[in-house]
Amino acid sequence: MPRLEHHTLKRYESIWFGIAVVISLFLFVSVIVSFISGTYSAIGGGGGHHITGVTNGRLDPRNIAATPFAKPGLRENADGTLEAFVVAKAFAFDPPVLRVPAGRPVTIHVTSLDVMHGYEVEGTNINASVIPGQVASFTTTFGRPGSHGTICNEYCGTGHHNMLGRVVVEAPTPQAARPAGE
Known part of the structure; x- marks a missing residue:
């Protein structure tokens, strides 16, 4: 099996780093677009339970x-x-x-x-x-x-x-x- 040279490893590392950067940018842009378009999940919704004293699944x-x-x-x-x-x-x-x-x-x-x-x-x-x-x-x-x-x-x-x-x-x-x- 041939031994990989330093330049070859650096090229593979650069490719993987580039893929990670592209995925990170895609996720960041997706979250921003989701908030702008209003398609994100409602965190402070109005209910979900009909139980007296329970609001948003919580009680004191x-x-x-x-x-x-x-x-x-x-x-x-x-x-x-x-x-x-x-x-x-x-x-x-x-x-x-x-x-x-x-x-x-x-x-x-x-x-x-x-x-x-x-x-x-x-x-x-x-x-x-x-x-x-x-x-x-x-x-x-x-x-x-x-x-x-x-x-x-x-x-x-x-x-x-x-x-x-x-x-x-x-x-x-x-x-x-x-x-x-x-």
Whole structure:
């Protein structure tokens, strides 16, 4: 194999440096054009959450009483949708056991009051980072009855290993029998 001379290496270095400069200029110009044309993402948007006390996905952890997180658990809205509110705090989930019906979509909202936590439901693809003052929301449907452990998968302090809970998926209750003719 022939040995590369100093002049040959300098030429390759110059070519790679030129490519890096062109890419950098392209990215810089793209960002400027994006801001001028108005196609950049809105950082200070107007909402995204319908939850009382939550603005732009954020809430004040010191004022949790003004939000639905003050009474965590599952609730059914007037339109029939299900929402669950979960609060992560040192070193527990509230509620420790979340009961949800099988076969119905449930939107789960999770927040933290103190430090960063994780919310993972074992045996599912539910895995969220829970940051103080922010609300992580996701909608899922549990297909069949059973019990799933919940764990904090972000180290949150000396009691981290005790931060366990459960999601209990219950069989749907049958609707009350309707009189004939209805």
